[in-house]
Amino acid sequence: AQRVTQPEKLLSVFKGAPVELKCNYSYSGSPELFWYVQYSRQRLQLLLRHISRESIKGFTADLNKGETSFHLKKPFAQEEDSAMYYCALVSNYQLIWGAGTKLIIKP
Amino acid sequence: SAVISQKPSRDICQRGTSLTIQCQVDSQVTMMFWYRQQPGQSLTLIATANQGSEATYESGFVIDKFPISRPNLTFSTLTVSNMSPEDSSIYLCSVDLQGSYEQYFGPGTRLTVT
Numbered sequence: 001a002q003r004v005t006q007p008e009k010l011l012s013v014f015k016g017a018p019v020e021l022k023c024n025y026s027y028s029g030s031p032e033l034f035w036y037v038q039y040s041r042q043r044l045q046l047l048l049r050h051i052s053r054e055s056i057k058g059f060t061a062d063l064n065k066g067e068t069s070f071h072l073k074k075p076f077a078q079e080e081d082s083a084m085y086y087c088a089l090v091s092n093y094q095l096i097w098g099a100g101t102k103l104i105i106k107p
Numbered sequence: 108s109a110v111i112s113q114k115p116s117r118d119i120c121q122r123g124t125s126l127t128i129q130c131q132v133d134s135q136v137t138m139m140f141w142y143r144q145q146p147g148q149s150l151t152l153i154a155t156a157n158q159g160s161e162a163t164y165e166s167g168f169v170i171d172k173f174p175i176s177r178p179n180l181t182f183s184t185l186t187v188s189n190m191s192p193e194d195s196s197i198y199l200c201s202v203d204l205q206g207s208y209e210q211y212f213g214p215g216t217r218l219t220v221t
Binding site: 032034043044045046049084086090093094095097098099100102 | 138140147148149150152155199201203208209210211212213214215
């Protein structure tokens with residue numbers, strides 16, 4: 001069955017430290033994956049998708065088919081990165097969502 | 108992207124009553140989705156609402172409890188019927204603008220049932 005796993009409910013790092021938000025997926029076929037972010041009191045918004053291979057707000061995510069992972073990384077965390085992050089997988093024209101990771105950047 | 112609005116933004120309702128949530132998009136879209144999100148938790152898809160066809164409900168959600176209308180390509184409503192405190196949640200609509208699987212979200216409707 002298709003599934004998205006975000007093993008960390010909460011991740012707390014200091015400002016300036018590297019950040020890695022983990023996402024593992026289960027999918028038969030070629031996956032299409034997204035990262036969404038929800039800042040406090042804002043709507044859920046798309047951060048990046050794997051096929052674009054862009055860096056958005058300093059974040060990157062690489063699809064690793066061997067490890068079935070799509071981890072989100074940023075080399076130097078900023079306080080404004082504090083938010084809820086969701087990994088999502090396309091399946092049958094819908095998105096399957098991970099449980100989310102709350103990222104807290106400590107000053 | 109698209110501008111997506113929802114009404115109401117929040118409401119407090121008594122058990123046994125119904126609430127209709129509206130979702131308006133500033134461009135024509137084929138696929139719209141309705142989600143439920145408990146605060147601080149992930150999203151649960153309620154149904155997919157495509158214009159010109161009946162909504163498709165996910166397991167655990169039924170039309171009698173969550174009737175959906177999709178009268179045109181820019182508008183949809185979700186009704187939460189015969190509400191109980193367990194229906195207290197944030198309800199979100201989203202759209203897939205170009206069939207690209209990227210979804211854009213409304214601001215949500217925070218529902219509290221007393």
